Amino acid sequence: MKHPVDVHVGKRVRHRRWMVGMTQQQLAEQVGIKFQQIQKYETGMNRVSASRLWDISNALGVTVSFFFDGLEKEASSKGDSPVDMMTDKEALELLRSYYSIPENQRRRLFDLARVLSDAA
Template sequence: MKHPIDVHVGKRIRHRRWMVGTTQQQLAEKVGIKFQQIQKYETGMNRVSASRLWDIAHALGVPVSFFFDGIEDAPVPASDMPGDLLSDREALELLRSYYAMPENQRKQLFELARVLSQAA
């Protein structure tokens, strides 16, 4: 049975991997394991040891604490949003594209999205 903490950490691994545009194979090679193991970590099927999490954090350029961010928050999904944004490919691609833009364009896009969502 999957433990909720393992599932959360796995989702954060997948989220960061997507944000930096790395494949499971590329991450596995950096960490020195098979890509199937990355798949198992990302789904929470296998627990990530402390030393392996350290290696993954280093490979993805984040502190280990990144993988535990938001763990104390119980997300309350809106009815028109996917229950798990970190597993939604479209949402992750949107985030990656958003952060690839210059800051002034991001601010303008954010304001536009905020206004459009209020008008809906």
């Protein structure tokens, strides 16, 4: 049975890997394991050891604490079943595209989105 913490950490690994445009194979090579192990981590099937999480955090350019961000909030909202933005591929693609836009244009796009959401 998957532990909720392992599932959360796996989602965060997948999210960060995807945000930096890295494949499972590339991450596995940097960490020194097979890509199938990355798949198991990302689904929560296998637990990530502390030392392996340290290696993954270095490969993905984040602190170890990144993988635990939002865990308390997720645990407290179990009955609400909100849409998990980290598992929505379209939302992640939009976020990645948003951050690839130059900052001044990104700000204008953000203002436009805010106006459109207020009008809806």
